[in-house]
Amino acid sequence: MTNENAPPDADRVFKALADPTRRTLLDLLVERNGQTLGQLCANLAMARQSVTQHLGILEDAGLISTRRRGREKLHFINPVPLHEVYVRWVRKFERQRLDLLHDLKQDLEGDGP
Numbered sequence: 001m002t003n004e005n006a007p008p009d010a011d012r013v014f015k016a017l018a019d020p021t022r023r024t025l026l027d028l029l030v031e032r033n034g035q036t037l038g039q040l041c042a043n044l045a046m047a048r049q050s051v052t053q054h055l056g057i058l059e060d061a062g063l064i065s066t067r068r069r070g071r072e073k074l075h076f077i078n079p080v081p082l083h084e085v086y087v088r089w090v091r092k093f094e095r096q097r098l099d100l101l102h103d104l105k106q107d108l109e110g111d112g113p
Contacts, residue, residue: 009061009062009081010084010085010088012057012060012061012062013061013062013063013081013082013084013085014085015057015061016057016058016060016061016063017063019054019057021044021046021050021051021054022054022057022058024043024044025040025044025051025054025055025058025064026058026063026064026077028040028043029064029075029076029077030077033076033077034067034074034075034076035074035075036072036073036074036075037051037052037055037073037075040055040075055075061081062078062080062081063077063078063081063082064076064077064078065078
């Protein structure tokens with residue numbers, strides 16, 4: 001069953017975010033954007049080939065982009081897909097909770113409708 005309102009790449013984004021190593025890679029890029037494969041590998045206890053595969057999944061999901069600088073390939077975080085997930089699945093739940101808290105506050109203070 002597919003959701004017609006879901007962004008087309010939402011499945012890829014959720015698959016990419018499901019793995020703790022990929023979340024760690026995103027955290028590393030948040031700390032310092034534009035890192036090389038070698039710089040990212042220095043923070044992980046795994047082979048370069050494994051890190052490359054994880055980066056490929058993140059890139060396929062649109063969560064990172066790359067740019068060549070000479071022989072180096074720099075990796076940059078792309079927050080747009082994360083924002084789309086937030087807007088589609090998180091924000092609406094925050095709004096409901098805040099509305100409930102607002103209504104409770106009014107009821108407790110006697111300012112209800």
